[in-house]
Amino acid sequence: MLDLGEHFAKTARMSWNTFGRVLRFTTWGESHGPALGAVVDGCPSQIALSESDIQPFLDARKPGQSRFTTQRQEADQVRILSGVFEGQTTGTPISLMIENTDQRSKDYSEIAKAYRPGHADYAYDAKYGLRDYRGGGRSSARETAARVAAGAVARLIVPEVTITAYVCELGGDAIDRDAMDFSQITQNPFFCPDPAAAMRWEAKVDAARKAGSSLGAVVECVATGVPAGWGAPIYAKLSADLAAAMMGINAVKGVEIGDGFEAARLTGEQNADPMRPAGAGSNDGVPRFEANHAGGIAGGISTGQPVVCRVAFKPTSSILTPVDSITADGEATQVRTKGRHDPCVGIRGTPVVEAMMALVLADHKLLHRAQRG
């Protein structure tokens, strides 16, 4: 006998795993399921695409590459299951799959019973009435591999744009902006453009790792080559879509465009971005801005300047220090997280920030489309 009331009580909590307006991607998969993936829909046809366009970005995000990230070992090999024919996109959905290989479920048995403070365990149970507790299930940062794969496709839609993300602050220790050198970003395990800071951070993260502690970080992302005119008032502002994209990354608690919170401390004169005509030596006819407090976006629409975004990652909630918590039955307990984890999740968040920037920009390019003649 069907009890509808009972059934309805169960069918109450929905999900939402698609991002984008015309370039839409849907991700799926859990930390310890057989695989995870993304379906990218709305990608234009006739773009050359193969696994080798995607793999380098997954490799950059891959765990286990240095002692500063989680020691989980994943090949993170991507397979394209649809949407490509004879090396070109066909305009149909692109299905990307990454198999999970190193799942070690045994490490996570304790989580089944107690809520890890700072994690989504309690909130998921409150919402869904159950959760896949193995490695955090769907709330694991492992899901971001699917975003990085989708982001690699998005990059091919905006070849005129160069996107660079890097850690600009780690554990409260900021880079020296005068010492910034983008060529350094790939030369250290921290995506750090300042070699001196990278050296300091090595000691910092090592200490945190050994103490079973964790650190936060700020990731900055700069996109050059974005023409004026991308974005759409009022509720699809480029800035608003970037904010949603970045705040949706695991462990992110803050987003800034341009000067961000610092702008709230400036006067109108200090915050002004004066403009100049294209000038005699210009070969593109584009006006010059003499400052970029706005981070390349005014009224939600790109101005032609570099789009600049900053993203705050909290410290990983998984720490060895016991923290008061409760069990699923509501009893008092203490939780210390012994499993593998990133001592600073912001580091591996860097390629994810890049991917989300690419996805938002590609979406808005397709929304905007035609160049003015």
Add this chain to the structure above:
Amino acid sequence: MLDLGEHFAKTARMSWNTFGRVLRFTTWGESHGPALGAVVDGCPSQIALSESDIQPFLDARKPGQSRFTTQRQEADQVRILSGVFEGQTTGTPISLMIENTDQRSKDYSEIAKAYRPGHADYAYDAKYGLRDYRGGGRSSARETAARVAAGAVARLIVPEVTITAYVCELGGDAIDRDAMDFSQITQNPFFCPDPAAAMRWEAKVDAARKAGSSLGAVVECVATGVPAGWGAPIYAKLSADLAAAMMGINAVKGVEIGDGFEAARLTGEQNADPMRPAGAGSNDGVPRFEANHAGGIAGGISTGQPVVCRVAFKPTSSILTPVDSITADGEATQVRTKGRHDPCVGIRGTPVVEAMMALVLADHKLLHRAQRG
């Protein structure tokens, strides 16, 4: 003879003026058009609603109420044109209209020719090929009146939630958190919960106003009464939707949830939000958190703690100091904005932040729906 190529070149730039997933609202209207408004769709039926539920919130945002805001005089009287029958919502779209009365187009004639630095003028022209230059047209903060009206409807969908926004920092001068008193918020023209700060700000804003300068501000918003379980992974996280909602407000450049950027400077131990069982004295059976660094959201889902959000407003771009700019023809010029303006747009942004919080929470309540149990 129709020239399709020509026509196509013109038809290239789209817009997006709807926000929300199941509670969706669409706003329309320009600063100097005949009216502006919002259509709220997805509002449940059988909720008591009349103009008097909306007007107080519009009044709080209304210009010309003190010497610290723009001197434009608008009655901002809202009319409900549909969706209500015999005092109750019917489940059909609620059309809200506010007529513009004090438009004074003459003040804005100069903008037609030159781009105001920091404003959306140049970006709109780049996108659309033309713009309604009167008072900023659609990019004017006047559009936020429509959001405040829609937000008042949203509040009625979440009567269990109390939403309070206030300015916590103005021109770099922060409130004393130990002196915070919510009852003070309505007692000064700055939505300031700290009377001593309010007094300092009076001098600050007066000076800026007289100098034709402007100031930034940070608005904080706290929502209590949100049960655990609202929000939806992955791309409809409560935090991500709040980020989009807040970053979409005019002049906003940064958004934080909970500790925000400060969390990036904490260790995992410092950032932990320990939990305790409901306890003997509890009359609701809800677990207790001993801290709220997370701002009431974990994994994108509410935890039952207060939802806390901070929003950075840049200083108004309209200043009397001449700033280098260009004309629509690309010639060098200088612009100083003589028209009426808010010396600190963050002040009147406060009711808008509250409205957006209400709209996001109502949307997620409707997405979540049934209570467990």
Add this chain to the structure above:
Amino acid sequence: MLDLGEHFAKTARMSWNTFGRVLRFTTWGESHGPALGAVVDGCPSQIALSESDIQPFLDARKPGQSRFTTQRQEADQVRILSGVFEGQTTGTPISLMIENTDQRSKDYSEIAKAYRPGHADYAYDAKYGLRDYRGGGRSSARETAARVAAGAVARLIVPEVTITAYVCELGGDAIDRDAMDFSQITQNPFFCPDPAAAMRWEAKVDAARKAGSSLGAVVECVATGVPAGWGAPIYAKLSADLAAAMMGINAVKGVEIGDGFEAARLTGEQNADPMRPAGAGSNDGVPRFEANHAGGIAGGISTGQPVVCRVAFKPTSSILTPVDSITADGEATQVRTKGRHDPCVGIRGTPVVEAMMALVLADHKLLHRAQRG
């Protein structure tokens, strides 16, 4: 004291009043409210638009123009409240408003108590727990005025397309296709392209009107000038979007593309649409089709042939013959509808079909955009 369970029980039923993917329009308004309207979002900028582009289409749909339609008298004057500046669209939302003038609420007092069979009264009550019973409220065909206004805007986005709808069958009496003459459509009160049929229908509808009865009709709509390539697999097929658009019109119970149900009775040979090269005499290089069973759509994408759609309107449910029904309290009663009504709602449905065709085509043109080079 707030009873949340009680409140929740009330907040259960949502609405959805927006149509379209990138050209999105939202309608609002009830039959007997102060006004109704549409907000058109996503319309490209720089299109010349004034009320005079919209009014003729509203006039074609207007009630009270002949004795064959409802005698309600409405001026149906449209006002553009936003989105147009100096005669051109700005890319921002276009708010269109039509005030209701002849509402005569007294005619509808009986409906408050009993459910009119065939009308949406019972279903609305079942969904929303209440309804605006005056003239059917939101379920009134009066809402279609807002669609016709929005459709007039859509036409300007697809100037290369010619859209013609006409009644091809009324009360089971079909036109003679050999006698079809599009110039006749505006020469009779039935949008009938066959003058002999129009004459027969005059008697038919007169008889129905006098008897307080009603008749059904089939409306056919042909769009020429649609290039090959509009539409999008799989769930945004041009055919699927047309089906939704047409089935969403009041009183519609069937939709066909091309041969429709007749195609189910053909063999593959009979149903084939052979193709020929553009040919020597061609001046556009477009291949020729020798038949159009497909109605201009294959695989959900336009083929370059005329897009052909047929729409079945049921007879108006408002009749003078008493029909068994129940009251809102569940008691047996009988209902006869004495108010003003259309004896054949399909007639005034014709401009609505045209409008929906325009809206779907404009949406898909914007989705498709660039012509292949």
Add this chain to the structure above:
Amino acid sequence: MLDLGEHFAKTARMSWNTFGRVLRFTTWGESHGPALGAVVDGCPSQIALSESDIQPFLDARKPGQSRFTTQRQEADQVRILSGVFEGQTTGTPISLMIENTDQRSKDYSEIAKAYRPGHADYAYDAKYGLRDYRGGGRSSARETAARVAAGAVARLIVPEVTITAYVCELGGDAIDRDAMDFSQITQNPFFCPDPAAAMRWEAKVDAARKAGSSLGAVVECVATGVPAGWGAPIYAKLSADLAAAMMGINAVKGVEIGDGFEAARLTGEQNADPMRPAGAGSNDGVPRFEANHAGGIAGGISTGQPVVCRVAFKPTSSILTPVDSITADGEATQVRTKGRHDPCVGIRGTPVVEAMMALVLADHKLLHRAQRG
């Protein structure tokens, strides 16, 4: 050197492969790619789900089960890759994958060069500039396997509803409605509820198959147990969503709700659905309808009667008779389709119609949610 104009010309054509409002599913995959699948998002948590809930519906649709359908041999084994934990849905996206095994690409080599009349070949090329010609690529009816898998999940969301689809007309030969017996549907290869008709159709389809010809069919679908109140005015009418769902199935050219086109031939009196009170013997308090011309939907909202829908499938376009066509270079040619194909695609369309009905009803149940108290 990047040629943006060139690049833009290529990036012009978008896709749309997601269906649904709150229960959304996205399908991906081509006829001859490695696999195809669906991602179902928005499914509530705590529903028991395993592959065995899905497989029977895929088996019903599977090719090669009788001589009346295509002889392609596919196991159509579904795998659940995410969204289920310990046998229950978790509220996270459910990824379903079906590997292609019998692809035989050689059969399709000719299609690469010439457009098959009636197929989507020409339209896809016109839209995307290229196509995966192997077996029709994305436009192949093989994609419907993914819908059937998604539909099986949807059924579990609406356990109170019984959905039955059957062929009611094949090649113009209709069933005898007085002889209808639902238990017969699974007893013949035609999903035919009338055994006498099934016998006649056997000869009919055999003859068509031997002649290399094809036949159309009409599929009827009845859903009982749908309570009053599902659906949503104006643009999410249950009828409109069903129309889109059904018209989006491959080869479908017409959709009817209730009496459909026949309703256009009735008078208001004939078309009325009188209502009666629940009556003394009633044990559910639900009013009775004495007819169901409306097909269970009024004003876009369910009435509590059976939801009835009819869907017209054109004859398969693949026939052995040569038909005039053109090559991709625009030259005249003739095409006859020698590969494996369904002589009557409507037969295997029957489980697809059921799946789409389930998906639309589940979506609307979740939109509607709470029962009135």
